[in-house]
Amino acid sequence: MPISNALTELSSLLGNRLSRSKSELEAHGTSETHFAPAPPDAVAFPETTREVAEIVKICAANACPVIPWGAGTSLEGHGLAIRGGVCVDFRNMNRVLHLSPEDMDVTVQPGITREALNTELRTTGLFFPVDPGANASIGGMAGTRASGTTAVRYGTMRDNVLATEVVLADGRIIRTGSRARKSSAGYDLTGLMVGSEGTLGLITELTLRLYGQPEAISAAVCAFPTIDAAVNAVIATIQIGVPMARIEFVDPATAAAFNRYASANMPEAPHLMIEFHGSPASVAEDAKRFGEIAADFGGTEFRWSDRPEDRNALWKMRHDAYYACLSLRPGARAVVTDICVPISALAEAVEQTRADIEASPLQGPILGHVGDGNFHAILLVDPADKADMAEAQRLAGRMSDRALALGGTISGEHGIGIGKLDYMEKEHGTAWSVMADLKRALDPHNILNPGKMVRLN
């Protein structure tokens, strides 16, 4: 029993920081969305990189899968132990290791959450902008190449991780990147690790870009007569070069969910939620220019919020959208889709998706990061109902096919996990087998989060 050998050795390494309690196994075997539970054989709580390396060495010697765990907020079942093994929970590795305000960077351990990091940064005048909504861990956000509402201005995790420390599949520890802002020295291993979902290595440190807290912020919500009008207002705003910090789309069904869950009192129409960051003068100018563009496209019910409490309420509502949508069908779980298309194809993609869902028995509010061409349908299902699940998978499959036909991608920000594996070959063709070649090169015995991202023969 190789796994039980590993557990014995891990137990003597970690003592009571290796847990086999039913509650821990359950908590680390459950996904945020509709996937069936798949608990690990044990959960390890390392405190140092060296311990992570020892854990991986023990698991490698015993052919025991190793699955990294952050805050458990991923949406495609990334953390499920579908082949058993040891879940490595980074909750005890959650410190800020080095902050350089002059360089506007910070080095952290992977278990720190984005909210905890920003709380620590509050007095520095700096912040870390990537914001997927959930209070995810920074390590998990790197693993899934997360982005969210602010990517249109500040980029995704791909753009904001400068360097990592990684434990490889054989327990060796490497550093990728540096604190320099750019480099042409070798293959971009940082970029390779970000988005690799724990299948190429376990990230044990990350150096992140920080940004100055904006001097002034202005946010607004605005209704539009049609989806097309809302999307075209965004395209025009981007082309004119008005720098949006956030630009979110919600459809009429999402507005209805906000009304019900957050007492929002919004018309049941397509809406944009927008935010500008900058100096007081530039924010005022940006808001004025956006207002003119929105009016050209029939925008109404405009509400600006310069007061922090109004803005916080607006973005809290957006961040809670997942739960607001779930509330439309009490007891439901969700199949959450995540396509991203060139923005010129966005209105078409959203409208066809809306029509598909309207013709379906399922409810599925649509919302997304419209400045990037990325949107989600929250398909409400009873996971125990086979007809529900089949219909949700059919709708999700049509969305993925549509994304690819329009030159886009099957995942804008949630990643592959086990939920999107079946679409990888369609998106990447031969390049998917190149990904498998890379996996074999870095993890020849397939112990790191096996069964995710690639299929090996």
Place this chain on the structure above:
Amino acid sequence: MPISNALTELSSLLGNRLSRSKSELEAHGTSETHFAPAPPDAVAFPETTREVAEIVKICAANACPVIPWGAGTSLEGHGLAIRGGVCVDFRNMNRVLHLSPEDMDVTVQPGITREALNTELRTTGLFFPVDPGANASIGGMAGTRASGTTAVRYGTMRDNVLATEVVLADGRIIRTGSRARKSSAGYDLTGLMVGSEGTLGLITELTLRLYGQPEAISAAVCAFPTIDAAVNAVIATIQIGVPMARIEFVDPATAAAFNRYASANMPEAPHLMIEFHGSPASVAEDAKRFGEIAADFGGTEFRWSDRPEDRNALWKMRHDAYYACLSLRPGARAVVTDICVPISALAEAVEQTRADIEASPLQGPILGHVGDGNFHAILLVDPADKADMAEAQRLAGRMSDRALALGGTISGEHGIGIGKLDYMEKEHGTAWSVMADLKRALDPHNILNPGKMVRLN
């Protein structure tokens, strides 16, 4: 003779588009800097991706090295055929394949130069901002992960290549990325190819981000009493969040070179050259704020240029800096260094480098992209003079060691080629052997630009 077999087969594939003329071999065996010539056995001029794939298949079957070639402007000997083989010159693959103004992206063949691309874009209101100075090919710029004067605002090639088509070492053709602005679908193969210097595949198409031509541009040049004052003015400007489009540093020796080569009439002092892009109001505000900061740090001799002809003269002078510096020692070649450090360490790095060079018999003006922490010393040498070369290598080695000690990188933008191989292990440690693992996975017979980037046993 495997290479001669390959040449026979390539000749029947390409006819007179396979050249073995002395002048072509010489032109494709010469570097822009100090490296000894290393001509290939033949130069191929493919016209399609399919032809590139056929070339690679023939070379793979005959163990014949394949070296990609763009405009020949790289600075670390990337294109030298140090093990013979076939140089693949992309000059005939230089077309714009698809332009989407709404999506602000363009798909091009690798042989198009950045100036030719921007000429084609001129009437669209869009431009491609990455600007390494030389009129490099877009494929070559991707290969070396080039950046240059505008990276502080628009990023490097890493940030601006959305997708590629690549011919692999066995002749298979893959596509990486898509026209979506972001994706979490799989390992970042685009990022892996960008900066891989032709060692993992030959890039045959690239999809690039474009940007709106700025409505207003304002540029200035300003002298400072010390290097430290100039660098600290930049740090303060970044921290306050004034968005600079370019921010260049030149030292007194470079100013002297400009005076001599371009009749610039600058005081022989440290200078910053700066540019702002935006709306007329934002540019005016940015310029005012920078002016105040520069004054705080003792900036003098301020000259603003709102007129395009003045700005063009300013940046032409900067772009010609390499030749201006060469003119300080008639007949000289250059060892061009390229370190990048966290900006808080930049003044220290520049001043120590300046002191090193002043204590040396060599001349070496210093200039760089100070907003990114990246700078170059142009060490003037007679490559035939062993003492010159040894001294230049000593100075360059001290710069690289200094960069690493300060948390930086041995190459900010020029790449590794053959010039920086000896520093790769120092920078990356075990991670360099991971790069070799990736090379073996994608090019097991080591035919793609062999001898560059990694060392294989």
